[in-house]
Amino acid sequence: MSKTRTDAEEFSRPLRRVLVAVLVVLLLALFLLWRIDSPRVERFRAALIDQVVPSFDWALVPVTRVANMVDQFQSYASLYEQNQELRRELQQMKAWREAALQLEQQNARLLDLNQVRLDPKLTHVTGQVLADSGSPFRQSVLINVGSRDGIRDGWATMDGIGVVGRISGVGARTSRVILLTDTNSRIPVTVQPSGQRAILSGDNSNLPPLDFLEDPGEVRPGDRVVSSGDGGMFPAGLLVGQVVMGNDRRLRVSLSADYQRLEFLRVLRSHDLAPITDAGALIAPPVLPAGPDTEGALATDPIPARGTQPEADPEADASTETDGGDG
Numbered sequence: 001m002s003k004t005r006t007d008a009e010e011f012s013r014p015l016r017r018v019l020v021a022v023l024v025v026l027l028l029a030l031f032l033l034w035r036i037d038s039p040r041v042e043r044f045r046a047a048l049i050d051q052v053v054p055s056f057d058w059a060l061v062p063v064t065r066v067a068n069m070v071d072q073f074q075s076y077a078s079l080y081e082q083n084q085e086l087r088r089e090l091q092q093m094k095a096w097r098e099a100a101l102q103l104e105q106q107n108a109r110l111l112d113l114n115q116v117r118l119d120p121k122l123t124h125v126t127g128q129v130l131a132d133s134g135s136p137f138r139q140s141v142l143i144n145v146g147s148r149d150g151i152r153d154g155w156a157t158m159d160g161i162g163v164v165g166r167i168s169g170v171g172a173r174t175s176r177v178i179l180l181t182d183t184n185s186r187i188p189v190t191v192q193p194s195g196q197r198a199i200l201s202g203d204n205s206n207l208p209p210l211d212f213l214e215d216p217g218e219v220r221p222g223d224r225v226v227s228s229g230d231g232g233m234f235p236a237g238l239l240v241g242q243v244v245m246g247n248d249r250r251l252r253v254s255l256s257a258d259y260q261r262l263e264f265l266r267v268l269r270s271h272d273l274a275p276i277t278d279a280g281a282l283i284a285p286p287v288l289p290a291g292p293d294t295e296g297a298l299a300t301d302p303i304p305a306r307g308t309q310p311e312a313d314p315e316a317d318a319s320t321e322t323d324g325g326d327g
Contacts, residue, residue, distance in 0.1 A: 124158075124266045125149050130174065132262075139182035139204060143265050146171045150269070154233065157265045162239045162256030163187075163227060164265055177265060180240070180255060181208055188230040189240055189253075194218040197228055200240065200253060207244060207252040221245050225253050235270060 033041065127143035145151050147170050155167045157177050165185065169176035178185055185202035189210070196218050198210040213219060223243040229236025241255040 123269050125151065125269065126264055126266050127175070128264055129262045139179040139185075139202065140165070140168070141177050141179065141262055141265075143175050143177060143267075144173065145267060146173045146175050148172055151175050151267055155270055156227070156234045156238060156268045158238065158268065159257045159262060159265060161258070162241060163234070164257045164259075164262065166234070167267065175267075179259070180257075181205060181259070187234060187240075188228045189225050190228040190236075191219050191243060192224045192226060194223065197230070200225070206259070207246055207254060209246070210243070210251045210253060213251070216251060219243055219251055221251075232270075235268060238268075 033045065125145055127145035127149075130142045130144055132141045143157075151167060151170050153167050153170055157164045157166060163180060165177045165179040165182070166187070167175050168178040168184075180187065180200060180202055181204060182202045183204055185200075185208075187200050188197065189200045190197055191210070191213075194215075196214050196216075198213045200208055201211045202208045210219070210225075221242075221244050225240040225243060227234040227236055227238040227240060239256050241253040241257075244252050244254045246252040
């Protein structure tokens with residue numbers, strides 16, 4: 001048995017050496033063939049590839065299937081992670097929904113207890129955004145509602161979360177909305193909870209500054225900014241954004257409206273305010289016109305001092321004594 005094994009090893013060892021030598025020679029020849037730069041060799045290489053490569057499709061099938069399986073597994077893992085993330089977000093949304101319902105009920109009870117009368121005229125019309133200005137010097141969009149829908153200049157527009165701008169130009173079927181970021185936009189706002197009033201001025205940036213603050217020291221980043229309703233321009237209490245500190249150390253507002261996804265805008269109907277014709281009537285009641293008797297009395301009769309009796313008229317006393325004596 002040991003002699004048979006020795007004969008087999010002595011026979012296979014030279015054979016392996018010959019095969020390795022032949023393989024090395026073939027690889028070297030193939031390497032040299034691919035390194036030769038000649039038209040004939042190039043045609044030979046092209047013919048060799050056309051004959052050899054298609055016959056190796058059967059060898060690539062397992063590799064292709066394994067690669068597809070890996071891709072499918074990675075896609076499944078990604079879908080599983082997305083599904084878990086959506087489940088977590090859904091749970092959070094359910095919690096927020098319950099909190100919103102409780103706050104809505106509480107708000108309704110408070111409004112009923114305080115007998116608050118809401119303005120029935122403050123309704124809205126929803127329009128679709130057709131196009132934007134496309135100019136770095138003018139920030140505005142075009143919506144598909146106009147005068148036929150009752151739209152008027154100056155009405156506020158919202159995207160469902162915060163104020164977007166105001167109507168500036170009304171056509172029959174379309175209207176132009178000037179955004180809060182436009183340089184021509186100026187709206188009065190109130191910073192909560194400090195109650196500081198200011199003007200939100202557009203400067204063609206995503207963070208418009210707050211100008212004419214009453215006391216900037218009372219305003220902090222993160223404070224809520226709402227419309228003040230001054231001048232009857234916007235209804236009071238509309239959400240505008242939050243206060244942030246800009247790179248130029250100015251107090252600016254991070255707008256709540258998503259200006260990157262303006263698809264539908266809500267135009268708030270506002271009723272006209274009654275004009276003030278007599279400003280003095282707001283402070284003091286109107287003065288009655290003075291008559292002749294009143295003017296004489298005011299000009300001749302002295303005003304008695306507090307705590308003293310008015311002096312008697314001697315002529316009136318004499319006439320009274322004469323009448324009494326005759327009786």
